[in-house]
Amino acid sequence: MKAIKISKAGGPDVLTLSDVAKPEISSGEILIEVHYAGVNRPDCLQRAGLYAPPSGASPLPGLEASGVVVAVGEGVTQWSVGDQVCALLPGGGYAQYAICRADHALPIPKGVEMREAACLPETCFTVWSNVVMRGGLKSGERFLVHGGSSGIGTTAIQIAKSLGAEVFATAGSAAKVAAVEELGAHGINYRDADFVEVLTAHGGANLVLDMVGGSYISRNIKAMAPDARMVFIAFLESPKAEINFAQVMMKRLTITGSTLRPQSDAAKAEIATALREHVWPMIEAGALRPVMDQEFDLADARDAHRRMEQGDHIGKIVLRVK
Structure with missing residues (x-):
């Protein structure tokens, strides 16, 4: 089969279209003929040699x-040959065929195109597990998400709105602010406004979803309401910061975080079950839809990674495989 290999750690040019063996399934797994693959920042980190796949996972991004x-x-009893699915993969999505555990796949929601469906698993698994299961977002709470125009951000805004939260989202350009506001969030252009001041004026954030880290960490704490929670899912700036933990104590804050890929198969299956019960109905009701940025052919994966790393995209980037 055709697949994108990482020839060595480096920039987008190390991605090469290659002939590789078709993967063989084991007990409890399904083999998917891939039509579209989502492109995510962890793929770029893996390509750069900064995010190794878990033991036993495909080395392909x-x-x-x-x-x-x-x-x-x-x-496997829940799937049959011919079923259309979207799936969370441990790796290997940039290929004509990929394997995954049967309980990590979900049916394509009604009314959703195949290209859109490829964008659902990574973002929905990440958002639901961190915003709801870990962060405990409730109706009526104020929710702050950084990187609001990203795939994660646009998904988080829509899920939070569906749950009845008031959403605030940071973004770095007028176009990106307009995009998050179209989804129902209060847009904050971090280049000319201070999100701490904005959130403080509204009573503080009850939940913060942060993928920036670094200097944002102490600012998040200042922007949070008493008894609020902060969840980290990435550190685009830095995983390190100097913070005043007295503020954490005085406000009774909870700080946590997670990464999705290393979690157990059972944990991912639990998230998939929750998505099917809670998020898939949102999608089929039209309350949640992937925001699409750009589509590239599989052979043009290098360009897709360049698009991701330039930071100009709004929403999801996909590779067309079939």
Whole structure:
């Protein structure tokens, strides 16, 4: 099969279209003929040699895909050959075929195109597990998400709005602010406004979803309401900061975080079940839809990574495989 390999750690040019062996499924797995693969920042980190795949996972990049089931492993009863699915992958999505655990796949929601479906798993798993399961967002709370125009950000805004939260989102340009406001968030252009001042004027954030870190950490604490929570999912600036923990004590704050890829198969299956119960109905009701940025052919994965790393994208980038 055709697949994108990482020839060595480096920039986008190390991505090469290659002929590789089709993966073989084991018990509890399904084989998917990939139609589209989502492009995510962890793919860029893996390509740069900064995010190794878990033991036993495919070394090929690609953490989510949509397509058609072409084979099922022993013990798989929930899927049949011919089913259309989107799936969270441990790796291997940048290829014509990919394998995943059967309980990490979900049906393509009604009314959703295959290209859009490829954008659902990584973002929905990440947002639901961190914003709801870990962060405990409730109706009526004020929710601050940084990187609001990213795939994660646009998904987080829509899920939070559907749950009845008041959403604030930072972004770095007028176009990106307009995009988050169209989704129902209060847009904050961090180049000319201070999100601490904005949130403080509204009573403080009850939950912060941060993928920046660094200098944002202490500012987040200042922007948070008493008894608020902060969840980290990435550190685009830095994982390190000097903070005043007296403020954490005085406000009774909870600070936590997680990464998705290293979690256990059971944990990911639990998230998938929650998505099918809570998020898939949002999608089918039209309350949540992937915000699409740009589509590239599989052979042009280098350009897709350049687009991701330039930071100008709004929403999701996908690779067309079939």
